[in-house]
Amino acid sequence: xxxxxxxxxxxxxxxxxxxxxxxxxxxxxxxxxxxxxxxxxxxxxxxxxxxxxxxxxxxxxxxxxxxxxxxxxxxxxxxxxxxxxxxxxxxxxxxxxxxxxxxxxxxxxxxxxxxxxxxxxxxxxxx
Numbered sequence: 393x394x395x396x397x398x399x400x401x402x403x404x405x406x407x408x409x410x411x412x413x414x415x416x417x418x419x420x421x422x423x424x425x426x427x428x429x430x431x432x433x434x435x436x437x438x439x440x441x442x443x444x445x446x447x448x449x450x451x452x453x454x455x456x457x458x459x460x461x462x463x464x465x466x467x468x469x470x471x472x473x474x475x476x477x478x479x480x481x482x483x484x485x486x487x488x489x490x491x492x493x494x495x496x497x498x499x500x501x502x503x504x505x506x507x508x509x510x511x512x513x514x515x516x517x518x519x
Contacts (some may be wrong), residue, residue: 413438422446429459434473436466442474449476 409431412420415500420435422444435442452460467473495500 400435409434412440419443433462433466435470436472436474437473437506439470441472441497444474444476446476449474
């Protein structure tokens with residue numbers, strides 16, 4: 393195939409958990425619209441590390457305690473880990489500033505503020 397034409401890329405993507413497990417992968421990118429903790433724990437328990445954009449894994453202390461315990465136990469069984477990256481890591485803090493500053497003749501300061509609605513997340517209680 394010539395470059396840029398549709399066809400085989402050599403990159404395999406699937407959402408079928410059985411196909412993923414059959415691959416014997418060391419790591420998977422987990423980016424579903426809704427998190428399925430059963431799937432995540434199955435992957436982790438089987439020895440597959442998980443990198444995810446899912447917000448559920450951003451801060452372990454703010455996770456639902458039951459979900460956190462399940463994930464930690466799955467990691468222990470599989471000798472694995474979860475890496476949470478955020479929805480578009482590097483875009484706001486790295487890519488966008490470069491693009492915006494490239495069209496300026498003069499730049500005296502650059503301030504970046506990123507906001508997210510975290511109101512639905514459980515709050516940490518003081519120990």
